Amino acid sequence: MSLAGFLLFSALLFRARAHYNFAHLIVNNTVTKPYEYVRMVTNHTFTIPDGGLPAKPGAPYGNQIPWEELERLMRPWPQYSADVLTANHRCGRDAWRPSLSTGIADVIAGESVGFQVESYVALMQQYDNITHIGPGLAYLAKKPDGIDLAQWDGDGDWMKIDYKGPDTDDTWSLFGQKQYNFTIPRSTPPGQYLLRVEHINPSPKSETEFYVNCAQVNILGPGGGTPPKSFARFPGTYKVDEPALSLPDGEQIVDSKARNGVRWLHGFLAYVPPGPTVWTG
Ligand SMILES: [Cu+2]
Numbered sequence: 001m002s003l004a005g006f007l008l009f010s011a012l013l014f015r016a017r018a019h020y021n022f023a024h025l026i027v028n029n030t031v032t033k034p035y036e037y038v039r040m041v042t043n044h045t046f047t048i049p050d051g052g053l054p055a056k057p058g059a060p061y062g063n064q065i066p067w068e069e070l071e072r073l074m075r076p077w078p079q080y081s082a083d084v085l086t087a088n089h090r091c092g093r094d095a096w097r098p099s100l101s102t103g104i105a106d107v108i109a110g111e112s113v114g115f116q117v118e119s120y121v122a123l124m125q126q127y128d129n130i131t132h133i134g135p136g137l138a139y140l141a142k143k144p145d146g147i148d149l150a151q152w153d154g155d156g157d158w159m160k161i162d163y164k165g166p167d168t169d170d171t172w173s174l175f176g177q178k179q180y181n182f183t184i185p186r187s188t189p190p191g192q193y194l195l196r197v198e199h200i201n202p203s204p205k206s207e208t209e210f211y212v213n214c215a216q217v218n219i220l221g222p223g224g225g226t227p228p229k230s231f232a233r234f235p236g237t238y239k240v241d242e243p244a245l246s247l248p249d250g251e252q253i254v255d256s257k258a259r260n261g262v263r264w265l266h267g268f269l270a271y272v273p274p275g276p277t278v279w280t281g
Pocket residue numbers: 016017018019078132201209
């Protein structure tokens with residue numbers, strides 16, 4: 001099959017499958033290098049061997065179609081419902097551990113920041129975006145006194161500072177985007193924080209996918225904000241079975257005409273996100 005044909009066929013198969021990491025922090029209108037300021041996670045990459053991936057016997061397009069193998073390789077990238085109960089849900093797999101090689105980015109309160117999905121292998125660049133439907137959320141947690149940010153495991157109070165939900169009953173605002181941008185509240189107290197990004201693909205049968213990464217940031221500004229009344233803890237706040245994080249069986253329907261190939265029985269606008277309300281400073 002031609003490359004174009006392969007990519008087209010892959011696109012059809014991958015619509016509901018491709019996985020992603022928010023490896024680039026966007027600060028001062030600059031997309032920083034992958035994992036320069038974002039804590040490294042495990043199981044985030046793979047290499048396609050020379051000569052391609054093993055053929056699936058009986059595959060309709062012969063040995064050109066590695067999608068099942070790719071799907072298997074990409075399965076560990078997100079976290080799933082059971083991971084909500086672990087420390088991995090804080091910042092991504094193993095990213096609660098000390099992170100001495102990660103930089104700390106200066107961020108000015110009141111300005112826009114964001115995360116960009118990483119580019120991993122050339123073949124996959126067309127999937128280099130938020131390829132699932134679902135909500136996006138951003139959180140900040142201030143490091144305690146007496147410990148370096150790089151050494152802190154993030155076991156603290158997380159304030160939600162942004163939520164990107166559905167635009168309409170049929171569309172989510174982040175779907176297909178390469179970046180998730182939002183504003184650091186202007187009155188955020190200055191200091192060092194973990195900045196947590198999360199995109200969720202709500203699904204039935206405990207297969208909900210969580211795409212979580214954390215950047216290390218030093219927030220500058222006048223401060224003065226009153227901290228929110230309710231924080232999130234990770235783990236702790238999210239419940240595996242809450243409606244925001246677990247669709248009933250049959251709620252999600254495969255529909256080739258829908259974005260991402262799936263629809264819900266109810267419209268997306270009925271969605272209520274997990275966690276506390278957004279603190280705007
Ligand atoms: Cu997925």
